[in-house]
Structures are given as structure tokens and as C-alpha cells.
Amino acid sequence: MKVFGRTAVSEFLGDMVVYRNLVPCDPRLPPLAAMRAEVSLPEGVIPRKSEPAYGRVIAHLLREARALDHPSAEIERLIYVGDTQLNDGTAFANVCQAGRFRGLAFIGADRPDPPKTTIVEKGDGRLYVANRWSAVSQFDSLLGAQGFPVDERTAIIIDLDKTAIGARGRNDHVIDRARVAAVRQTVEKLLGSDFDAVRFQAAYDELNQPEFHAFTADNQDYLAYICLILGSGLYDLDPVVDDVRGGRLSSFQQFLGEVDERAGELGDGLRPIHDQIVGLVRQGDPTPFKAFRYNEYTATVERMGQLDDDAPLEDLLEGEIVITQEVREVALKWRERGALLFGLSDKPDEASVPSDALAARGFRAIHQAETHAVGG
Ligand SMILES: [Mg+2]
Numbered sequence: 001m002k003v004f005g006r007t008a009v010s011e012f013l014g015d016m017v018v019y020r021n022l023v024p025c026d027p028r029l030p031p032l033a034a035m036r037a038e039v040s041l042p043e044g045v046i047p048r049k050s051e052p053a054y055g056r057v058i059a060h061l062l063r064e065a066r067a068l069d070h071p072s073a074e075i076e077r078l079i080y081v082g083d084t085q086l087n088d089g090t091a092f093a094n095v096c097q098a099g100r101f102r103g104l105a106f107i108g109a110d111r112p113d114p115p116k117t118t119i120v121e122k123g124d125g126r127l128y129v130a131n132r133w134s135a136v137s138q139f140d141s142l143l144g145a146q147g148f149p150v151d152e153r154t155a156i157i158i159d160l161d162k163t164a165i166g167a168r169g170r171n172d173h174v175i176d177r178a179r180v181a182a183v184r185q186t187v188e189k190l191l192g193s194d195f196d197a198v199r200f201q202a203a204y205d206e207l208n209q210p211e212f213h214a215f216t217a218d219n220q221d222y223l224a225y226i227c228l229i230l231g232s233g234l235y236d237l238d239p240v241v242d243d244v245r246g247g248r249l250s251s252f253q254q255f256l257g258e259v260d261e262r263a264g265e266l267g268d269g270l271r272p273i274h275d276q277i278v279g280l281v282r283q284g285d286p287t288p289f290k291a292f293r294y295n296e297y298t299a300t301v302e303r304m305g306q307l308d309d310d311a312p313l314e315d316l317l318e319g320e321i322v323i324t325q326e327v328r329e330v331a332l333k334w335r336e337r338g339a340l341l342f343g344l345s346d347k348p349d350e351a352s353v354p355s356d357a358l359a360a361r362g363f364r365a366i367h368q369a370e371t372h373a374v375g376g
Helices: 052-069 085-099 133-146 172-194 197-207 210-216 220-232 237-245 252-261 271-282 290-301 313-319 325-336 356-360
Strands: 002-007 077-082 102-107 117-122 125-130 154-159 340-344 371-375
Touching: 002 313, 002 325, 052 085, 052 154, 052 340, 077 085, 077 325, 085 102, 085 117, 085 125, 085 154, 102 133, 117 133, 125 133, 133 325, 154 325, 172 197, 172 220, 172 290, 172 313, 197 210, 197 220, 197 237, 210 220, 210 252, 220 237, 220 252, 220 271, 220 290, 252 271, 271 290, 313 371, 325 340, 325 371
Parallel strands: 077 102, 077 154, 102 125, 154 340
Antiparallel strands: 002 371, 117 125
8 A cells, every 4th residue: 555645535526525414515516405306305304325315316416417517418327436335235226226327336445354356236236345445446447348338428426434535444443533532522622620531431432332323323413412411420321321221211312301301400511502402303403413513524624634745654544534545546537438426425514514614714625625545
């Protein structure tokens, strides 16, 4: 592996990117609100990556995006590059089905075992699941032989998190570390002198485990809120763990309701944030802890491009969120051949795009933030 200088994901994707709210960063494309009727999506619903409606939205956006630069080219084929077989594989199959595209997907990771690529049939498409990111160039060289040309009638979807940046198995822990740092900063700021770093870390590590996903809905906003309430001393970790294991506490909503009944005990420092979260959860907002997500944005961008250009490779992979050179290279090649490139991210918009105040100070969206490209 080598360092390939500084760049940004926008080098190959431009602003053809959507974050979790499905509002394209390129203002020429319609926001979700403007296409609900066309994709049969009820008011107020933002589909998640694994839902069929997500596939309809993305297929629609791909056609709209293609019409901007090649109005005569109809998209017929889809290539999807991601890092998780289940989530990305399902999104891929749904986009193929919604758009009636022929599809091939590359699911990458770096793993310690000997190089291997497994083929998995998924819906009408096919996944190439590889344990080396470098295998994406072999995937590319197979396309021609499979009657799968990459041209103006081909759309390329590139997953952002742990694919285009923070490659899974290579650099993804830096993305996770930024998120945990943001939870910690948020809780610490709200608790002030009551904050106990050791107790916080113990609570976060315990409740972040799969065993508690049913309780936390595997939702980092919920988890951050629970850690905040535990840190306040209103509840202790052990009884909460026992209640979840014993089935007495089965959902985050139940926990939130119980805290709400004792909200008077929270004190002036935590009451406003508690009330805000209760309100947003009732409205169905899946990312109700806004302060945490704003901190996640800064914790993420401050880990992009912050190291010197002559920093050793190991330091970059350990401390910086870097661009996956293999993905960048193949993306640039495909764009050269005329394909439409489009980026997807599951990260909430608040954690991905700067506030107006930060934008005025020069902060950029995650896909526009410069960092080093690293790969083989
Ligand atoms: Mg991903």
C-alpha cells in the first residue's frame, strides 16, 4: 500500500451524493419532498437503505442525474460498490429491481485470510464479495467478458462510509472512533463536572453490544441519550442491564417514557435536551440527538487530512479517515468511459454537512473534505 496524495471524494463523485435524508447535494436534482408522488412514498417517510422504497428513490435519482448531462442515454446497467453484503446487497437488489437495471456489485473489505472472491446471486443481480479492496480492479476487468460494458448507459453507485472513505478492514475504526468521541464530547459537555469518563466508557461499551440492539434499536442517538441519563445518576448501568436481560425493559421508547415521568429530577442542565429528544422521537425523527450529530460532523472532519503529507502509512491508517485509493482509481476509470457516478451515505445529514456557521468558516461536507488517498 502507498499514499497517493490529497484529494476529496468529490473528485470522482462531484456533488452527486445523498446522505440519509435523501436530499441530493447537487441542487439540480430534486429533493425527496419533490419526488414523493413519482416514487409512491407517503409524506414524512424517509426510507432506510434496506427498504424497497429506497431503491425506488435512488433509481429515480439516477435517471434524473443522467438526464442532466446525457438526456438521450437511458440507464440499463448498474454497478454498486459497497462494504456490507446484507445492507449494500439489499440496497443494490432494490435499486436494480426498481430501475429494471441489470446489475453487478462489488462488496469489499480487507481481511487477514488468503485473497478470495465469492459470487453470491442477489435478486436479479450478482454480488462479488471480496476480502481485498484491491480485487475491485479484477472485478472491473471481468465486466467486458460478461457482456457488461461500462458506458453512458451504466450507472455506478459508490457507498461512502467504509467504502470510498475509511475502508472496511483497513481504516474503518477511525470512523467509529470519531463517532464515539462525539458521543463522549456531547455527554461530557452536558454533564459538566458530573461527567465520569470511566463510567461513560463502561456504559457505552456495554450497551453498544449486539445483545442490546433490541433495546437501543442499534441507534447511536438513542445510545448517546441513554449514556447521558446514566451519567446524570438518574439510573445506574447494572440495573438497566438486568432489566433489559430480564425483559422488563424492552425498548428505548419505554426507557424514554420512564425517564420522562421523572424528568423533574433531571435538573436545569439536562431538562431542555431531554424535552427536545422526547419531542423529536414522538415526531418519528430517527436522529433526535442533534447536538451529538453536530459533534459527530466535527469529530469526523477533524480526522480528515489533518496529518502531514509525509506521515507514515501506518499513522495515516491509524489516525486519519482516508480515501480508498482502489475505489477512487476504478471510479475515475468508469467515469472516463462515460458512466454516471453517484454516492450514497447512511450518515445523518447533520453529521455530514456543516451548519451555515461552520460553512462560513470554510468547513465542507464529508464528500468535499480533503484527505489522503491510501491503497494498493
Ligand atoms: Mg458502508
